[in-house]
Amino acid sequence: MIQTLSALKVSLIKWFARFYPMAKRNLYHFHGGIFPQYHKELSLSHPLKRGIIPKILVLPLRQHLGIRTEAKVKVGDRVLKNQCIADTKKGLSAPIHAPTSGKVIAIEPRYKPHPSGLKKLSIVIETDGLDECIDNVLDVKGNIPNDPLALKEIVHRAGIVGMGGAGFPTFAKLPEKPGIVKNLLINGAECEPFITCDDMLMQTHADEIIKGAQIVGQALGIERILFGIEDNKQKAIQAVTKACENTHIEIRPVMTVYPMGGQTQLIQELLGMEVPSEHHAIDVGVLMMNVATLRAIYHAVIHGSPLISRFVTISGLGLEEPFNAEALLGTSFLELAEMAAPKQPINYPLIQGGPMMGMALHENNVPIIKTTNCVLANPPEPVEPVMPCIRCGECMDACPINLLPQQLYWHSRNHEFDRVEKLKVFDCIECGCCSFVCPSHIPLVQYYRHAKSAIKEIKHKEAIAKLAQKRHEFKLERLAREKAERDAKIKAKKAAVKQKTAQSASTKGSASAAAAAKAAAMKQKKQAASESGTETVLSARDNAIALAKKRAQAAKDSSKKTPQIPHKPTQVTRQKTIEADRQMDKNTKPSEAGTEVPKDKSSTTDDASKRRAAAIAAARQKAKKSAQKQEDLHEA
Amino acid sequence: MIQVSSPFTHNNNSVRKVMLNVQLAALPALFTHIYFFGFGITIQWTLALITLLVVETIMLKLRNRPIWPYLTDFSGLITVTGLVFCIPPEAPWWVIVSGITFAIIFGKHLYGGLGYNPFNPAMLGFAFLLISFPYEMTQWTLPTQVSGYYLSFIDSFYLIFSGQIHSVPLDQITGATPLDEVKTALSTGVTVPTSLMSDSFNAFRIPYGWAAVNIAFFIGGTWMLISRSIRWQYPVGFLLTMIILSAAFNWFDPETYAPVRFHLLTGGLMLAAFFIITDPVSSSTTPMGRFIYASGIAVLVYIIRNWGAFPEGIAFAVLIMNMFVPIIDQYTQPRVVGYRK
Ligand code: SF4
Ligand code: SF4
Numbered sequence: 001m002i003q004t005l006s007a008l009k010v011s012l013i014k015w016f017a018r019f020y021p022m023a024k025r026n027l028y029h030f031h032g033g034i035f036p037q038y039h040k041e042l043s044l045s046h047p048l049k050r051g052i053i054p055k056i057l058v059l060p061l062r063q064h065l066g067i068r069t070e071a072k073v074k075v076g077d078r079v080l081k082n083q084c085i086a087d088t089k090k091g092l093s094a095p096i097h098a099p100t101s102g103k104v105i106a107i108e109p110r111y112k113p114h115p116s117g118l119k120k121l122s123i124v125i126e127t128d129g130l131d132e133c134i135d136n137v138l139d140v141k142g143n144i145p146n147d148p149l150a151l152k153e154i155v156h157r158a159g160i161v162g163m164g165g166a167g168f169p170t171f172a173k174l175p176e177k178p179g180i181v182k183n184l185l186i187n188g189a190e191c192e193p194f195i196t197c198d199d200m201l202m203q204t205h206a207d208e209i210i211k212g213a214q215i216v217g218q219a220l221g222i223e224r225i226l227f228g229i230e231d232n233k234q235k236a237i238q239a240v241t242k243a244c245e246n247t248h249i250e251i252r253p254v255m256t257v258y259p260m261g262g263q264t265q266l267i268q269e270l271l272g273m274e275v276p277s278e279h280h281a282i283d284v285g286v287l288m289m290n291v292a293t294l295r296a297i298y299h300a301v302i303h304g305s306p307l308i309s310r311f312v313t314i315s316g317l318g319l320e321e322p323f324n325a326e327a328l329l330g331t332s333f334l335e336l337a338e339m340a341a342p343k344q345p346i347n348y349p350l351i352q353g354g355p356m357m358g359m360a361l362h363e364n365n366v367p368i369i370k371t372t373n374c375v376l377a378n379p380p381e382p383v384e385p386v387m388p389c390i391r392c393g394e395c396m397d398a399c400p401i402n403l404l405p406q407q408l409y410w411h412s413r414n415h416e417f418d419r420v421e422k423l424k425v426f427d428c429i430e431c432g433c434c435s436f437v438c439p440s441h442i443p444l445v446q447y448y449r450h451a452k453s454a455i456k457e458i459k460h461k462e463a464i465a466k467l468a469q470k471r472h473e474f475k476l477e478r479l480a481r482e483k484a485e486r487d488a489k490i491k492a493k494k495a496a497v498k499q500k501t502a503q504s505a506s507t508k509g510s511a512s513a514a515a516a517a518k519a520a521a522m523k524q525k526k527q528a529a530s531e532s533g534t535e536t537v538l539s540a541r542d543n544a545i546a547l548a549k550k551r552a553q554a555a556k557d558s559s560k561k562t563p564q565i566p567h568k569p570t571q572v573t574r575q576k577t578i579e580a581d582r583q584m585d586k587n588t589k590p591s592e593a594g595t596e597v598p599k600d601k602s603s604t605t606d607d608a609s610k611r612r613a614a615a616i617a618a619a620r621q622k623a624k625k626s627a628q629k630q631e632d633l634h635e636a
Numbered sequence: 637m638i639q640v641s642s643p644f645t646h647n648n649n650s651v652r653k654v655m656l657n658v659q660l661a662a663l664p665a666l667f668t669h670i671y672f673f674g675f676g677i678t679i680q681w682t683l684a685l686i687t688l689l690v691v692e693t694i695m696l697k698l699r700n701r702p703i704w705p706y707l708t709d710f711s712g713l714i715t716v717t718g719l720v721f722c723i724p725p726e727a728p729w730w731v732i733v734s735g736i737t738f739a740i741i742f743g744k745h746l747y748g749g750l751g752y753n754p755f756n757p758a759m760l761g762f763a764f765l766l767i768s769f770p771y772e773m774t775q776w777t778l779p780t781q782v783s784g785y786y787l788s789f790i791d792s793f794y795l796i797f798s799g800q801i802h803s804v805p806l807d808q809i810t811g812a813t814p815l816d817e818v819k820t821a822l823s824t825g826v827t828v829p830t831s832l833m834s835d836s837f838n839a840f841r842i843p844y845g846w847a848a849v850n851i852a853f854f855i856g857g858t859w860m861l862i863s864r865s866i867r868w869q870y871p872v873g874f875l876l877t878m879i880i881l882s883a884a885f886n887w888f889d890p891e892t893y894a895p896v897r898f899h900l901l902t903g904g905l906m907l908a909a910f911f912i913i914t915d916p917v918s919s920s921t922t923p924m925g926r927f928i929y930a931s932g933i934a935v936l937v938y939i940i941r942n943w944g945a946f947p948e949g950i951a952f953a954v955l956i957m958n959m960f961v962p963i964i965d966q967y968t969q970p971r972v973v974g975y976r977k
Contacts, residue, residue: 020862031973036645193645264973277974355645378644385705387651388751391916393867394649396923401973406921407965424972432643439649440751446641 022397028255030268032398034433036258036356038193038232043315043322048200049339050326053100053127057330058367059085060112060122064167066092071123077104081133082306084159085123094159094169094370097137097306099328102127113333113352113369117362125330136304144215144301148176151219151301158300159307159370163292167371170293175282178221182285185270186213186294188229188236189254189261192354195374197311198291200324202229202236205295206243212294213249215301220287225249226270232256258356259431263288265400277427292373312368314340316377318348327368333375334364344379351376356432387440395434395444401427405434409444412451417458420451428452651750655710657865661856662717662911668852669721672779672845674787676725679796680732684716687736695745711750715739718758718912721849722904722951723765724776726787726795726810731772735761755958756918759951766951774947775810779845783809814843815903816947818894827891832898847901857910866914869923873930874909875900881938893942908937908950918958925961925968932957 010027017023025033062068069086079085079098087095102125109119138157145151156171164187175181186209190198202209217225227244229237231253241251254260254269264275267286275281281288289297292310299305308329315322320341327336333350351358352366353374368375395405404423411419428448435444669677692712696703719735742764743757744750766773780786785808787795795801812820814837821831832841860866878899885893899905904912913919913933920929933953940949 020864022864034647036647268973274974276976277972279974351644353642356643358642358644360641360644376644384646384650387705387709388749390651390654390711390751391919391921392654393916393921393923393926394864396921396970397867402970403972404922404969423969424975427972427974430642435643436645437647437649439651439654441646441650443641445643449641 024255024257025397028257028260028269029272030265030400031402032400032433033257033259033265034398034436035256036193036436038256039315039317040194040196040199040232042194042317042319043196043313043324044199046321046323048204048324048326052325052327052331052336052339053129053131054328054331054335055127056105056332057099057102057125057127057328058110058112058122058332059096059099059125059330060110060120060367060369061086061096062093062120063096063329063369063371064094064161064169066094066169066172068121069093069096071107071121073104073107073123075104075107078102079104079125081131082137082308083134084137084157084306092169092172094161094167094171095157095306096123096159096329097308098125099308099330100125100127101130101132111363111366113359113361113366113372115359122367137306138300138304140301140304142302142304145219148174148178148220151216151297152176154300155297157306158296160293160296160300161307161370162290163296163310163370164290164373167369170289170297173282173287174216175220175287178219180285181220181222181282181287182224183271183287184213184217184220184222184225185266185286185288186225186227186249186291187261187263187266187288188227188233188240188291189266190233191230191256191258191261192356192358192374193258194315194376195313195354196315197313197324197373199233199236200313201291201295201311202233203239206236206239208295208298209291210240210243210247210249211302212296212298213289214247215297216287216289216294222287227251228254228260228266228270230254230256230260258433259400259429262400262429262431264429277424307370310368310370310372312336312372313374314377315374316351318343318346318377318379329369330367333361333366333368333372336368336375337364337377340377342377346377348377348380351378356436357430384441386442389438389440389442392439394437394439398433398437400431400433401429403428405444405448408451409442409447412447415454417451417455421455425451425455651709651711654865655713657863658860658911659710659713659717661860661865662721662853664856665721665849665852665907668848669725672848673725673777674780674792675789676777676787676792676796677720678789679792680723680725680727681716681720683729683732683796684720684736685713687733688712688716688740691737691740692745695741696749699745699749701749706750709750712740712744714911714915715743715758715761718756718907718915719761721907721911722758722762723773724810726777726792727772727775728799729796731765731769734768735765738764751917753917754961756912756915756954758912758915759954762951763955766946774812774816776813778809778811782844783811785809813903813947814846814898815941818898819941819947822892828894828898829890832894841895842897842901846903850901850906853906853910857906860910860914866910867916867923867926869926870914870919870930871909873927874913874934877931877934878905878938881935885938885942899938899941903941903948904950905937908933908954912950913954913957918954918961920961920964920968922965922968922970924970925964928964928968929957929961932960 013023013026021035024035061071067088067090069088071086073079073085078101080101081098083098084095085098085104087093104123105126106124107121108124110122110124111117112120112122114120138154140154145154152171152174155174156169160170161167162170162173188198188202188209190196213225213227216222225248227240227249229240229251231237237251237253244251252270254266259265260269263281266288267273267275267281271286273284275284275286296307296310300307309326310329311324312327313322313324314336316337319337320343322340325336333352334346337346337350346364349360349362350364351360351374352372353359353376355376355378358374358376389406389409391406393406395409396403399405403425408420408423408425408428411417411423412425425448430445430448432445435442438444666677666681689707692707693703696706716736719739720732723731723735739757739761743755743760744753747753777783777787787809791801811817817834818828818831822828838844838847857866857871861868861871879896882894882896882899886895913930920926933950936953936956937949940946940952944952946952
């Protein structure tokens with residue numbers, strides 16, 4: 001009953017969408033979204049190309065998020081296919097393997113697909129066409145590991161990274177204990193226009209993807225595996241459905257809408273839940289993997305082959321015969337594009353990735369890296385002039401995160417970065433929906449990128465300044481303390497001398513000694529304060545030191561010379577001392593805890609600084625998270 | 637120029653297209669208006685357009701802005717539409733000219749041009765006219781069905797430019813608007829149902845001409861909703877509030893408070909609902925905020941219509957709500973994905 005009702009609703013909306021296309025936004029479970037022209041048939045209408053071995057392969061030493069690997073080969077070395085040629089133990093990274101046999105002819109900076117457009121250290125291999133290979137280079141037994149650590153180890157050695165965008169090393173994404181992940185989501189949405197490499201992969205290697213998913217599922221003890229595929233890939237859905245027979249993997253065709261393949265969006269669609277801001281999907285028991293990544297895992301675990309090639313779409317309006325290829329890492333963009341019969345000379349920048357989130361290249365002759373899913377050759381079109389924002393709100397209606405892009409824009413433009421941050425700019429996944437719909441053609445995402453980096457820079461500078469200030473304060477404090485201690489010693493000595501003389505005269509000696517000590521401490525406190533303006537802080541401590549010394553002295557004196565001391569004064573003295581001691585404790589504690597800012601200096605500034613520190617930490621976390629999010633979206 | 641940063645594609649919408657769409661949507665109302673009130677409005681429209689072009693060009697020049705792209709964004713046309721339908725079709729030529737001039741200069745360019753004006757320019761212009769020329773602004777041409785006269789184009793032309801006409805007696809073709817009529821009648825003790833029986837109303841007790849123009853606006857507005865030139869929150873919030881208010885008061889005391897159909901189909905109500913309050917620049921930008929903004933205007937319109945000094949309160953209602961926009965925006969921020977509900 002409910003099912004027929006919802007089916008009715010869907011068909012009603014679909015009918016209505018003929019008059020009002022945006023009605024389709026009611027057919028899925030995240031906010032906003034857009035319906036661009038997909039042009040997917042361009043590359044799908046030509047057969048998959050395999051076995052291309054170019055003359056030269058360029059392998060940048062960093063193809064992932066993390067630190068750079070170090071070359072393990074020298075210029076002149078002959079390398080074999082699958083051989084590990086670069087690795088590092090220094091931190092988060094993924095080793096790099098030779099895609100085919102050949103000779104290392106250079107290890108030098110070369111252009112790579114990177115927003116900076118700078119040359120980065122790369123290994124250059126001249127191929128010999130023999131494709132001589134080391135089998136099972138990862139030395140696996142071919143059975144499925146039963147614990148996460150074993151899987152992580154293989155995945156790491158195979159150099160597998162998230163094969164969508166930013167390329168977060170996959171092993172680092174896997175949890176260390178079984179049972180943490182409740183839902184494994186296979187991301188076959190591929191929502192970017194033009195790109196069909198995942199589609200092609202699903203059509204041709206559905207079984208490998210499914211096996212890869214089963215490997216991950218078994219190793220991590222995952223109960224539920226869902227496979228999300230956009231419903232414009234019917235062939236892929238068929239192939240995958242067939243491969244999934246007799247497994248408990250559920251195929252879930254999802255609405256074709258950009259950015260369905262974003263991690264947040266696909267989780268919302270498939271599981272109906274949101275990943276809380278500042279958290280990762282893993283925190284809610286969800287692991288999402290791209291189909292290409294799963295296939296790479298399958299090859300690593302079962303055949304012991306590392307990641308040396310990937311499916312890439314070579315497409316674009318400037319190409320006569322776009323195609324998909326299983327390309328070796330290191331193959332040149334330009335070479336691949338030239339193979340697709342360009343309609344006009346490619347003297348314009350190619351784009352790595354899709355038109356929505358891709359990146360225009362500064363230099364076209366760059367290599368395919370682990371994260372390259374598409375080489376896009378769209379000849380430049382005249383760009384509409386940018387008009388002022390008319391506040392129409394199209395951008396807001398399109399934002400999948402439900403941000404207010406127009407307000408973000410106004411404040412970014414005016415450099416009001418605190419407001420921008422309050423509007424949650426770090427939750428923006430830079431999907432580009434807002435820019436896509438803006439009738440004023442404002443490059444909104446560009447503004448957000450700029451705002452993000454500006455905010456990060458401000459925070460960074462603040463943190464540095466803060467540190468410097470702390471150091472300075474600490475130094476002043478230390479100097480003052482030393483001085484105070486010195487003074488205290490002198491005062492104590494003087495007082496002792498005084499006391500001696502006083503005692504000989506009167507029996508109330510110890511009382512007067514206490515008074516003297518107190519006076520001395522007071523005096524010294526004032527002195528310390530006047531000497532180094534800010535150091536009133538130390539008064540309590542000084543006081544304590546002085547009093548303690550005094551007490552010791554007094555006790556000694558009295559026990560030695562005056563057996564019949566009146567009780568009261570001693571008690572007062574002792575109490576004072578205890579109190580002072582306590583105060584001193586309070587004073588020293590914060591510095592033990594690592595905050596050198598004295599507590600009683602001014603509680604407000606202390607609080608403020610704490611807040612600022614917390615804010616910095618939060619901002620860092622956010623920044624990290626947004627980087628992660630972005631890469632998740634790239635996974636699509 | 638080459639796009640340097642993603643996205644590299646666009647849905648090909650543009651400010652110009654949005655504005656042209658709004659113009660298109662105003663056509664049914666324009667034709668209806670011509671049918672009932674004569675050709676006066678076409679003359680007013682032309683006058684308004686010429687004024688717009690001249691004033692905008694001068695202002696852009698003064699502000700050192702490129703003239704061509706800003707003239708051809710057609711955003712000024714919205715102001716023209718909003719204002720032209722609000723003034724009497726046979727008002728003297730200087731009324732519309734000064735109204736447009738004021739609207740464009742004070743409503744738009746002095747605040748920094750398109751996108752920066754806090755007040756709705758058309759309504760600013762209208763308020764200016766209402767205060768400056770109260771007499772001219774209330775002398776509405778009566779629909780042919782009421783006056784029995786049909787003004788030809790030439791008649792209208794003469795009337796607008798010379799202020800007189802010989803073929804027909806002036807006092808017979810102009811008069812108060814139905815809104816004005818009912819309000820004035822009420823103040824002299826005539827109940828609403830009695831006023832609704834007067835000559836200005838047809839068999840359904842809705843005003844001749846006015847009702848049709850309002851319905852035409854409604855049709856055009858629906859087209860704008862479908863083509864996404866305007867957001868649904870505006871008309872829905874506005875009309876819903878208007879219906880609820882007028883129904884409630886009419887139920888409470890039908891003698892003093894006019895029925896729903898009267899409120900919906902007189903004056904510039906539909907014009908306001910679809911063409912005026914939908915001006916995104918001067919309204920709230922959050923979805924909830926728009927709804928509140930639109931409802932607020934409806935409440936104010938109802939209050940001014942019933943208890944205010946002016947027969948029609950749309951201009952003042954809009955201007956007042958314009959002032960609340962920053963506050964509404966601040967308190968209606970939508971929940972961002974990943975934050976607690
Ligand atoms: S879509 Fe563009 S013009 Fe419209 S509100 Fe957003 S930024 Fe402004
Ligand atoms: S780029 Fe950011 S602000 Fe724009 S639609 Fe995407 S998430 Fe929203």
